[in-house]
Amino acid sequence: MSDSHEPARSRPDEKSIGPLVRLAGPRQTVADERMRRVKAAVQAEWHRQQRIRSRQRALRWTIGTLAAAALVLVAVRLRDRDAPAGAPAARALATVDALSGAAQVISVPGVGPRGARIGDRLQVGDRMETTVGSRAALRLAGGASVRLDRATRLRLVADQAMVLEEGAVYVEAETSHSGVPLEIRTAFGVVRDIGTRFEVRLQGPALRLRVRQGLVRLLQRGETHDVRRGEELMLGSDGRVGRSTTPVDGPDWTWVRALETAFDIEGRSLREFLEWIASEHGWQLRFADRAVEEKARTTTLHGSIIGLTPEEALAAVLPTSGVEHRLERDVLLIRSNTGEAKD
Amino acid sequence: MSEAHQHDKAVVGRLLAGDELAFEDFFASYFPRLFRFALARLDHDADAAEEVVQSTLCRAVTKLATYRGEAALFTWLCTFCRHEMSAHNLRGRRTANDASLLEDSPDVRAALESLGALAEAPDEPLRRQELARLVRLALECLPERYGDALEWKYIHELTVAEIAVRLQVGPKAAESLLTRAREAFRDAFATLQAGAEAWER
Numbered sequence: 001m002s003d004s005h006e007p008a009r010s011r012p013d014e015k016s017i018g019p020l021v022r023l024a025g026p027r028q029t030v031a032d033e034r035m036r037r038v039k040a041a042v043q044a045e046w047h048r049q050q051r052i053r054s055r056q057r058a059l060r061w062t063i064g065t066l067a068a069a070a071l072v073l074v075a076v077r078l079r080d081r082d083a084p085a086g087a088p089a090a091r092a093l094a095t096v097d098a099l100s101g102a103a104q105v106i107s108v109p110g111v112g113p114r115g116a117r118i119g120d121r122l123q124v125g126d127r128m129e130t131t132v133g134s135r136a137a138l139r140l141a142g143g144a145s146v147r148l149d150r151a152t153r154l155r156l157v158a159d160q161a162m163v164l165e166e167g168a169v170y171v172e173a174e175t176s177h178s179g180v181p182l183e184i185r186t187a188f189g190v191v192r193d194i195g196t197r198f199e200v201r202l203q204g205p206a207l208r209l210r211v212r213q214g215l216v217r218l219l220q221r222g223e224t225h226d227v228r229r230g231e232e233l234m235l236g237s238d239g240r241v242g243r244s245t246t247p248v249d250g251p252d253w254t255w256v257r258a259l260e261t262a263f264d265i266e267g268r269s270l271r272e273f274l275e276w277i278a279s280e281h282g283w284q285l286r287f288a289d290r291a292v293e294e295k296a297r298t299t300t301l302h303g304s305i306i307g308l309t310p311e312e313a314l315a316a317v318l319p320t321s322g323v324e325h326r327l328e329r330d331v332l333l334i335r336s337n338t339g340e341a342k343d
Numbered sequence: 344m345s346e347a348h349q350h351d352k353a354v355v356g357r358l359l360a361g362d363e364l365a366f367e368d369f370f371a372s373y374f375p376r377l378f379r380f381a382l383a384r385l386d387h388d389a390d391a392a393e394e395v396v397q398s399t400l401c402r403a404v405t406k407l408a409t410y411r412g413e414a415a416l417f418t419w420l421c422t423f424c425r426h427e428m429s430a431h432n433l434r435g436r437r438t439a440n441d442a443s444l445l446e447d448s449p450d451v452r453a454a455l456e457s458l459g460a461l462a463e464a465p466d467e468p469l470r471r472q473e474l475a476r477l478v479r480l481a482l483e484c485l486p487e488r489y490g491d492a493l494e495w496k497y498i499h500e501l502t503v504a505e506i507a508v509r510l511q512v513g514p515k516a517a518e519s520l521l522t523r524a525r526e527a528f529r530d531a532f533a534t535l536q537a538g539a540e541a542w543e544r
Contacts, residue, residue: 011529011530011532011533012529012532012533014525017493017497017525017528017529018496018497020474020478020532021478021482021493021494021496021497021498021528022497022498023471023474023475023478024475024476024478024479024482025475025498026494026498027375027379027479027482027483027490027494028379028382029375030374030375030378030379031389034378034389034393035374035375037393037397038374038393038396038397038400039370039374041397041401042370042397042400042401042404043366043370045400045401045404045405046358046366046404049404049405049407050361053359054361096361098361098363099360099361099362099363099364100362100363100364101362101364101365102357102360102362115356115360116360117359117360117361118360118361119361133364134364258363259363
């Protein structure tokens with residue numbers, strides 16, 4: 001028998017809940033501005049921690065790989081000093097760069113799916129899957145960015161090559177350093193970038209290709225279709241091709257922004273910030289004159305824009321840098337805010 | 344580990360994985376509660392509460408990997424918040440009592456005793472005030488959505504259908520959430536009472 005001194009609990013009955021809650025009155029609300037300030041600071045710290053953890057994971061992976069490689073080397077030498085070197089360790093083709101919701105990585109051979117984490121390294125044969133509630137972004141070894149929309153399945157098959165099995169991807173390939181064009185392979189044909197930003201979407205019995213910037217080439221049964229900025233191409237399973245124009249910004253592109261990786265402005269130039277924001281929107285960046293361009297190149301930014309929308313970020317950064325912006329269709333024009341721009 | 348703590352552990356797991364959506368949920372769920380938690384203990388100084396809660400959450404996100412799910416995530420965050428409030432008070436040369444918790448207050452006992460008479464007509468202003476504080480404390484212990492649902496139901500007098508719209512769920516799910524919220528509130532209140540009685544001893 002227990003001799004516990006646990007006090008008896010007196011639960012208010014159902015009828016008392018209403019009067020009790022009304023007696024307490026509404027809970028104090030927090031001003032939006034206050035909430036946004038704190039959120040920006042906490043999110044910045046959280047991102048910083050992500051980067052630290054990602055570096056630590058990469059370091060552990062490297063040490064582990066080196067240790068494994070050393071063991072293999074010793075084993076091979078003991079077995080047969082004249083034997084040819086074994087196959088090189090699988091190289092990472094891509095890294096998980098951003099996540100929204102729970103995505104999965106399925107590795108070969110036969111290893112079950114695992115929850116994706118920022119900084120995960122993907123190799124040949126790995127498959128990335130997003131659910132109806134998640135999205136993910138990969139950074140390829142060559143520098144290109146590939147964002148996966150909801151309910152997407154993508155398999156890495158080679159350097160700069162992947163198979164889109166389901167869903168949609170948005171590719172930002174102009175940062176590729178390898179010189180090898182990036183390819184998105186589908187059941188309909190192969191989409192090859194030529195320095196650009198585009199979306200490939202499998203829509204039922206058709207493939208939709210929309211180009212936000214640059215030029216994309218679709219190779220299909222020996223035919224070549226070039227698609228340019230502001231164009232959309234629909235390719236049906238019967239091989240029929242339809243073309244139309246498409247806006248390069250707006251609601252259809254909103255999902256891409258959901259995976260926007262936070263841009264840390266601290267110590268970066270104004271030009272870098274403007275290039276980033278233009279790329280996120282599919283805008284073309286233009287300076288009113290050389291003096292403004294030079295100012296953008298030499299101005300160093302401080303602080304944080306995390307938590308701000310792109311429009312808010314522009315409004316926060318530009319006035320303190322002595323410039324202003326105007327958006328004319330899809331062109332982000334930057335000019336001095338001290339007077340009229342020179343030609 | 345309770346189901347609720349398992350859920351909290353899963354939330355932390357997603358945060359550690361870098362899930363942006365998880366961060367949005369985490370912040371929306373815990374910031375208002377922590378802010379009110381700090382506000383009540385910092386003489387309702389909103390600027391001080393903002394500073395403390397920002398430090399609390401920044402510290403918490405650096406320590407996420409140490410969360411084991413042994414306590415509710417909110418309780419875990421409150422531990423950091425108490426440390427930050429102490430540091431804040433030391434900087435401002437306030438007395439330690441300023442940061443004492445409502446549930447530690449001897450007044451709570453008296454407030455609890457007045458609970459039985461509440462449904463009729465509590466006409467003694469001080470008792471009503473103390474009781475209101477206790478109810479607010481109980482509401483703070485609940486998940487944000489539970490607090491919202493109870494407030495919408497009993498203060499704003501919204502229908503279940505209207506609450507469902509606000510919660511972005513179906514009417515059945517809203518009704519179910521309300522039931523859980525009522526139960527959680529009753530438990531929280533009873534737990535506070537037990538805590539107050541233990542304090543008395």
